[in-house]
C-alpha cells in the first residue's frame with residue numbers, strides 16, 4: 054500500500070485533486086482509497102474511506118474552547134492525536150494499492166509545527182509515502198509569490214520528511230504566455246531576472262532554492278485532468294524506486 058498526501062495552502066485545489074486523481078487511478082484499474090484529514094471541510098466531492106470528522110468537529114472545538122476558526126483547526130488536529138489508537142485501527146482496515154490523503158490548508162500544521170509529521174506518520178505507518186505540494190498557479194504567476202510558495206514547499210518538506218513533488222495546480226487558469234513564463238522559472242535564471250532588484254540575502258536565497266530544485270514544479274489541472282500522466286509517472290518512480298526526491 055502506498056500513500057499519496059496532497060498538501061498546499063487553503064484553496065490550492067487539494068480536495069478537487071484528490072477526487073480527480075482517484076478517478077484517474079481507478080481508470081487505470083488501480084485500487085484506491087481516500088482519507089480526509091480536514092476537520093473543517095463541509096462538503097466532499099468524494100466518498101472518504103476514513104474521515105477525520107468522525108473524530109473531531111472543528112466547529113464544536115471552536116465553541117467549546119472559544120477559539121477562532123484557524124486556531125480551532127490546529128486544536129482539532131491536536132485532539133485527533135489523542136485518539137491515535139482508534140484511528141490507526143480504522144486505517145489498518147483500509148485495503149488499496151494507493152491511498153490518497155486530503156489535508157487541511159492550515160500551513161501551521163505542516164510548516165511550523167510538528168503535528169503534520171506526527172499525523173502523517175500515524176496515517177501511513179510503515180508504508181511508503183510521498184507528498185504532493187500544490188502551488189496555486191493563480192498565485193504563483195507573480196514572481197515573488199512563486200518564491201514564497203517554493204519556500205513554503207521547502208518548509209513542509211523539512212517538516213514531513215517525505216519525498217516531495219511540487220505541482221502547479223489550476224494551470225488551466227493561466228494563458229499560454231503565463232504558463233510558459235512560470236515553466237521557465239522552474240529552470241532558474243529567468244526567475245531571478247523577473248524578481249528585479251532584491252537585497253543580497255534574498256538573491257542568494259532564491260538562487261540556492263532554484264539551483265536545488267531537482268525537478269521544476271509539474272503543471273496540473275484537476276478540473277481539466279492536465280498533467281496527470283506526468284504526475285503519476287513521478288509518483289510511481291519515487292514509490293517504486295525509493296529514490297530521494299525534493
Ligand code: GDP
Nearest residue numbers: 063064065066067068069070223226274275276
Ligand atoms: P483545497 O482548499 O486545497 O482543498 O481546494 P479545493 O479543492 O476545495 O478547491 C478550491 C477552489 O478551486 C474550488 O472552487 C475548486 O473548484 C477550484 N479548483 C480546484 N482545482 C481546480 C483546477 O484545476 N482548475 C480550476 N480552474 N479550479 C480549480
Ligand code: MG
Nearest residue numbers: 067068091094
Ligand atoms: Mg480541501
